[in-house]
Amino acid sequence: MEYTDHYSLHKVLTGEEIVMLKRFCCLFLTVMLVSPPALANLAETLKKIKPSVVGIGVFTPTGRPQNDLRGTGFVIGNGQYVVTNFHVLPAELDKSLKQSIVVFSGSGKNPQTLRAKVVARSEYYDLAVLKTDGPALPAMTLAGERYQSEGSYVAFTGFPIGAVLGLYPVTHRGIIASITPSVVPVVDAGQLNVKMLKRMRDPYLVYQLDATAYPGNSGSALYDIESGEVIGIINKVFVQQTKEAVISNPSGITYAIPVRHLRDLLARHNIAF
16 A cells, blocks of 8 residues: 555545554654663763773973873773873973873863873874873773674764863764775875785775764774673774864764774783783
């Protein structure tokens, strides 16, 4: 039976069909309301993981401001190790200005500042591990090496627009839309180099998300909404036009490095997690 006009449904349906339709609508509404149980647990998961979300930056004693927030990180292991992206780290520190890498912990306008040093890094996988010199912080748990299923509900918490008003972590959620090869696009062939060509021949797989991340989210933990386990690390977004338009016109497509590559990096450097 075909219906071309929903206003005429009551004219063509029998009484029994109307009852069945009402039952279906009620069932459909119930399923829609409760089908993603993980979303209902996000509030509880956030309470658990937010103390582990930190900012990554550079401290310059004579700077104005002294603290420069460059991205997001998260605490693992014994509470003194922090994971972020390789590209979040400064290319070099100005020794004449006595610059140092720091981790910002807590929230609000006066977060705790902890000096840190790089103990492991991978430019290829865009990962870095820092070790702080301060007290242990609450740590997140890493998921196993297997890939998370496409369609899984996930979230990430970080600092998408930096710390203009203070350190206030922001959460975005979505699903794993695809597990896809990691390829860095270029405008023309002249921008290709040997390193890029090798990566294009044998790319590793990353998570593509239908969630919106911004530059400050780099290094955020991608976690399972229900368990809070880290399944990946946010590292880039798809840019539709220009880098300047990322904030005003986001694509809504974000990429994350699977946690298996972080686990390998930690194992190679004998860092317990």
